[in-house]
Amino acid sequence: MRASQLFFPTLREVPAEAELASHRLLLRGGFIRKLAAGVYSYLPLGYKVVKKIEQIIREETDAVGGQEILMAALEPAELWQETDRWNVDVLFKLEDRAGRWHGLGITHEEVVTDIVRRDVRSYRELPLNLYQIQTKFRDEPRPRGGTIRAREFIMLDSYTFDRDDAGLDLSYRKMYLAFARSFARCGVDFIVVEAEAGPIGGKENQEFTVLAPAGEDRVLLCDRCDYAANAERCEIGDRGYEPSAEPQKPLEIVETPGMKTVEQVTRFLEVPAQKLVKTLIYIADGKPIAALIRGDRDLNEPKFSRSQGVARLEMAGPDTIRDLTGAEVGFSGPVGLRGVRLVADYEIRSMANFVTGANRADAHMINVNLGRDFTVDEWADIRAASDGDPCPKCEGTLHMERGIEAGHIFKLGAKYSDAMHATFLDEDGKEKSHIMGCYGLGVSRLLAAVAEVSSDKDGMIWPISVAPFEVTVLLLNPEDEAQARAAVRVYEELQERGADVLLDERDERSGVKFKDADLLGIPIQVVAGRLSAEGKVEMRLRRDKRARQLSLDEAADEIMAVIAAQNRLLLDAADRYSMEFSQL
């Protein structure tokens, strides 16, 4: 391809709308354009990267027995109702001219289960792995980071069907391998963490997370064992907290006019935040409930919900809090609080003489003590793990990192097949429910993740496997005959050898060509400049700017060797996962 024919509108200015480096670079390099909040179009170079990512994940999913299909995005409400998911918050819904409702597919468990219940009736047709690479829709409240959290995005979603749990375990491991190899081939490091299942549900699930400071997911990693979990999921457990030996002091009410936050109260009372217990009031499936946690901790809402078996958890509003406690928000406390179930984090057990709200305007209690002043209805692990917390699996310490969740795999079991009566006839003549797994890999999110971790201040640094071109030949001065001849020769010889190559023969200054080449992030740059008169070109690697002079006679072969070596590195990384897997 010649750059003069290519539509790649690069931007010199930093777009104001973009917070993240990846988002800025994808806009500046002319890879994507915004259409609406969280809705993007992919321009030629961006879509080339997307197609290369798609082809890698297609090959890897095929390799573990996946069969590619394409399901519809317009999913009838009736199907969602069968599994009680029609009210999933982020579903875009629309009514057709006949008054029938549809949800725009954010996931396809119902559709694929409907296909399978009609067409797969015998154990002899199992296991089955059906997958698609498709545009998904999500009525996201907070679109963010370009294609990282979008309202329309491209995803691979795979669904496996097995006779039993042993079959599911194998299918799940195969898809784990397909995902691990896909990430490796795309040139991104990742970690696999325990995670929240969200509205997909199921028994067990893991996320593939690309570590990046700009990621919106927080993950906790043990410094000793291989425990790793999304902060939403990360367990702390009952660490065997002993009651405090501190002598109990008399309970007192103190005036704290206008002091509502932990910081205000503790500074006013001159105590550390560890001496305060927060009383957070929620409505859980319609009933009031309070979470008690230490002043310097955050509540982990998913863990809190899960511990209480709650389907719908909402923070109580100011009116509800006034009705329940008799005071404004900021003055709630457990002492004398009636009609509200009290769930306390295990850690509270070891506290004594602590501060709480007094359930009265502008007042707190000090020297509050368990047992004497109030009793807890249930102890639970409900606080958010944080940097420095102990590992729940060993004696190690957790440290926190940020990351981008780019893949998520689930053991669903019979959740969907039971709800939708998707059964098969097993060898023993009995009707059984299909045992399912599902596996999602965000293609457009992976694009952004690569951009986030594989770039520098000058632009993108694409891994060779997903680069929009493998090589760009910069013809610095198209008027110079020696340069033109050298550039075209290398360009054509590379094309003959099967390389994906761009020739920048535009009528632009050299500086523009160098800047654009860096911005586009094509991994190998070949410069046809003054050296061309001596029958040479310069090859530079985008990643480290290392440069080498090549004679024109050997240039194409040398460059092909570099392409092969870069590809080999990525394949070797993928093959290491296959080796690990074969040893399992």
Added chain:
Amino acid sequence: MRASQLFFPTLREVPAEAELASHRLLLRGGFIRKLAAGVYSYLPLGYKVVKKIEQIIREETDAVGGQEILMAALEPAELWQETDRWNVDVLFKLEDRAGRWHGLGITHEEVVTDIVRRDVRSYRELPLNLYQIQTKFRDEPRPRGGTIRAREFIMLDSYTFDRDDAGLDLSYRKMYLAFARSFARCGVDFIVVEAEAGPIGGKENQEFTVLAPAGEDRVLLCDRCDYAANAERCEIGDRGYEPSAEPQKPLEIVETPGMKTVEQVTRFLEVPAQKLVKTLIYIADGKPIAALIRGDRDLNEPKFSRSQGVARLEMAGPDTIRDLTGAEVGFSGPVGLRGVRLVADYEIRSMANFVTGANRADAHMINVNLGRDFTVDEWADIRAASDGDPCPKCEGTLHMERGIEAGHIFKLGAKYSDAMHATFLDEDGKEKSHIMGCYGLGVSRLLAAVAEVSSDKDGMIWPISVAPFEVTVLLLNPEDEAQARAAVRVYEELQERGADVLLDERDERSGVKFKDADLLGIPIQVVAGRLSAEGKVEMRLRRDKRARQLSLDEAADEIMAVIAAQNRLLLDAADRYSMEFSQL
């Protein structure tokens, strides 16, 4: 691929929901499955065909300078409003959680023009051809024929941007060629016809129609010249009709109790339908208007609208007709009809002493005559052309055929760029509007069109270029060692040579394998049966069932030669269009 691993749920029974042969065969062969009215999922074999069609049209569009992008399906209402298309009837609309409205993309003129107005500001960046292959949505009132008229479908849509009309002409011809070559390579014959532009608009447009008796489009073809038009568009023109020489008889009112249809009235009055003039009352942009056409003719509503410059044309309801004529539906006539504009088809000019409604219940007029009894406000070409009509371009005769519109190309000019202020700076320093073209090719509709024209009672007969597999090797008895060895050898040798081949090694009766092979329509069948003991297999062509015995040693090479020959035929057909084009 081995058939035992492939998900292709064939059906023995003819599905009740399907009227058309293509729809039945695509369901029976396990290519597609219905999710809702006009909404389908593509199973592995159907999606393989789709991907092969996509790759062909991608290559052909790339070859004429197209650059592939992917635009979003969620198109903000504001963009549609800029071009006054937010109220297009078939647009699916949805509201997001923030209360903003979006239309689900049925076409992308607005989105692509928005990209271009922001990023293409100089004549030096033109011409530009951006295209995508994408899922589209359409709130179709009458989904029909499986993927022929669907509510969710796959389409290639290309948009060209030029400096001027001469540039557009060239871009249009290039895309014409890309489409012609695409159809030829997919193995379908087509005709190109003049057509209605519909809500896309523009100055000139043509449809690529696949002739098929089951098609819902009617096209008229001249038997002498190359005139061809969709019946919605087909011109007749003012054929220079002379007033009748027949002496005028006195006007009379006759009682026609309960006679409302042309057939009832003419039978009752014992006159031919050619002696009656129908008075069809419409509301055109809010005002009443009547179309007068001969009793045996049909009104062509698009031509009628166009002749009157009408944006919205609706048939008048019974109440409106009663208000305007004083009578029930079925008794309207032009004589004495006030407040209704009268537009008559040219053909009426040569009629005399004809029958019309009397604007009175149960009565008609006979011996009505032009000039004497009423005057026409405007003469126009408003009737539908039909089989046997004269050609508007030569002395030939039109004959009617049915077809499936699978492509539609438009010269838009500045319609969208003017509305959206999409301008560029031309060489002369002036701001000018981009001159646009747009080009749509229905991928899923082409799938159905191929199925409609390339099949027989036993199943599909895929052209080699889009077949789900090029070859299927039928291992009749997997228990027979000679057969198994022969089948696997041919299968593996074909794979080594790069063929796309299926091995049917299932534990099924031979009859099932033969029936499935015919149903799947893979163009080359190789049978490893009794002949295997003699070191032979049989090769059969699906199209004509011609069979040849091949020795195992030569089988793979012979089959590769047949594949190459079949592909060559399709490429030759495509190349003939390139030759024609290069002579233009």
